[in-house]
Amino acid sequence: MRLKIALILMLTLVPSSFFTAAEKSGKKQTEVLYNFCMGKVREKNSKIDTRDFNPASIDFGGVEISTQKGEKENDRIKRLPGQPEVEFKQYGGYVTVDxxxxxxxxxxxxxxxxxxxxLPLLLWLNGGPGCSSLGYGAMEEVGPFRVHSDAQTLYLNKFSWNQAANVLFLESPAGVGFSYSNRSADLRSNGDRRSAIDNYNFLVxxxxxxxxxxxxxxxxxxxxYGGHYIPQLAQTILYNNQNLNNTIINLSGIIIGNPTINDETDAKGMYEYYESHAIISKQTxxxxxxxxxFTDSGNxxxxxxxxxxxxxxxxxxxxxxYNIYAPTCNTSPSSQAVNIDPCIDQYVHTYLNxxxxxxxxxxxxxxIPYDWQACSKxxxxxxxxxxTVIPHLKDLIAAGLRxxxxxxxxxxxxxxxxxxLSIQLLKLNHTTPxxxxxxxxxxxxxxxxxxxNLTFTTVRGAGHQVPSYQPSRALFLIKHFLNGKHLPTSRNLTLFSSIS
Incomplete structure (x- = not known):
């Protein structure tokens, strides 16, 4: 009994701040996400405001549109160190949001x-909260390059999503990756609302x-956690398209992978998954x-x-x-991973620093007085x-977005x-089996x-970062999404051939 009580105390004394795990390694967004989500249901972390996000309650009169003359060419990246030859253009730089x-x-x-x-414009956002879309999205998932194990050279990702769209990666909020604020208090006052406002100001x-x-x-x-950022930004765009002058953004749809949607069902489904995959017992x-x-009103x-x-x-x-069947990093390159080296976080960290x-x-x-980190410290x-973001998803579906x-x-x-479980809360009838x-x-x-116009799909053999574990299937998926085409449910119907 004493041991059991001691173990409980060990668990309850784990710091509830969402960035605790990142302080140890600065890498895994799943560790950050787990600590954050569990922290939300602990009594001592109840100061997090869990009310619905509502763009109508935000004063967007302060949207600042700055002159950008000459900035585009200044941002042109001629060549990254160790980069192979490419024909497409790439850019990088800063946009002031406040x-x-x-x-x-x-x-x-x-x-x-x-x-x-x-081709369309596609914005990619990673989650955390507090994790980098440059480190994860661009360098490990859907961007044009991957980092070799020497952390010095790059090789082409032949399944990059810029084969289907012009792709924009954003490090958000301030304190993530290379994004910063000159006001240190900003790093202590981030949240969903601030992120939505700043993301919108960035985009404009x-x-x-x-x-x-x-x-x-x-x-x-x-x-x-992009499952929060993306619907909130989309709703902000739709609201401002109707209420601000000369700020129309031609938003056509959103696509979110393994997203945090609803606290209660996210948590319950996780434990159900563990039991169904023989990781925990039925008794547990x-x-x-x-x-x-796990409800918002829980004790x-x-x-x-x-x-x-x-x-x-x-x-x-x-x-x-991230992937319950994948090998873990043991500080040396692994031959076990088919599509993703489990040590890739280390290569990216070294390269970007x-x-x-x-x-x-x-x-x-x-x-900035700290190293670039995949997840902010x-x-x-x-x-x-x-x-929950269920109400936002309902609004986006009702607005006719894909x-x-x-x-x-x-x-x-x-x-x-x-x-x-979360999709069931939308209470939508399915139109296909x-x-x-x-x-x-x-x-x-x-x-x-x-x-x-809601589509739900699984990707077989993929972990949390779907484009890393199954890059060809992920590219196939995004092409169909962008073209408004259903995925082929017959072996004889394929809209896009695989990429060799």
Whole structure:
């Protein structure tokens, strides 16, 4: 009994600040996400505002549109250190989102391989909260390059999403990656609302710098805690399209992968996934489901709940919860990983902290007093995080936007079981049966379409970062999404051939 009480105390004394895990390694957004989500249901972390995000309650009269003359060419990246030859253009630099605070966001942008003048604009956002879209999205997932194990040279990602769109990566909020604020208090006052406002201000000013994209079809994509950022930014755009002059952004749709959507179902689905994949026992699952109250109005975590959670953490501690079947990094390159080296975080961290790389990227121009990290070590407590984004998804669907949700079926942190439970809360009738979709005569995953232009799909054999684990299937997916085409549910119907 004493041991059990001691173990409970160990769990409850884990710091509730969302960036605790990042302080240890500065890498895993799943670790950051887990600590953050569990912190939200602890009584001592109840100061996080979980009310719904509402753009109508925000004063956007302060949107500052600055002159961007000459900035685009100044941001042109001629060549990154160790980069292979490419024909597409790439840019990197800063856009000020709050002049009075000296708050500026770093972006990296790659034009499409072909037809950049006609293909859509796609913004990619990673989550955390507090993790970098440059480090994850650009360098490990959908960007044009990957970092070799020498952390000196790059090689081409032949499944880069700039084969389907012009792709923009944003490090948000201030304190993430190379993004910064001259007002140190900003790092202690980040949250969903501030992120939505700043992301919108960034986008409006970026489009002034790149005016050729003002009338282009615009989509937002991302994963993880991006399940908050993306619907909130989309709703902010729709609101301001109706209420501000000369700020029309041609938003056409959103696509989110393994997203945090609803606190209660996200948590329940995670434990259900563990039990269904023989990671925890049925008894542990029953204990969690019976004694844990993950609702916004709950009273925190009871002793019996904590015992169940600790049993689960004990059984998952040695796993990479990004992908429950993937090898973990043991500081040397692994031959076990098919599509992603488990040590890639280390290569990216080393590469992006090289002074010559930062100079080529036009990054770290203010010489921030800390290393670039995949997940921020300097951001303080998160101020607000709605317990659900279900109302936002309903609004976006009602507005006629194309909304896709996808799940890598090997992810253990926001697994497919969580997302399916969350989608049920939308209370939409499905218009197609649950069917396999195909790529190269192989099952790529399973898909179902709902009324209101919502599509849900799984990606077979993929972890949390779907484009890293299954790059060809992810590219196939994004091409269909951008073209408004259903995934092929017959072996004889493939809209796009695989890329060799």
């Amino acid at each position: 002049r009075s605070a000296g708050r500026a966001y770093y972006y990296y942008f790659v034009e499409a391989h072909h037809a950049p003048q006609s 000013n970026w489009l002034e710098r790149f005016p050729e994209y003002k009338d282009r079809a615009f989509y937002i994509a991302g994963e993880s 699952l029953n204990r969690v489901l019976r004694y844990c109250d 925190g975590l009871s002793t019996q709940c904590l015992i169940g959670m600790l049993e689960s953490e004990r059984n998952t501690a040695a796993l990479d919860i 090289r002074p010559e790389v930062q100079q080529a990227l036009h990054a770290n121009i203010t010489k 300097v951001i303080g407590e998160w101020q607000d995080s709605p317990s 909304v896709w949700i996808y799940s890598g079926d090997l992810d253990g942190i926001v697994p497919v079981t969580s997302t399916k 649950w069917l396999p979709w195909y790529l190269d005569d192989q099952v790529g995953g399973y898909t179902q379409i709902y009324e209101g």
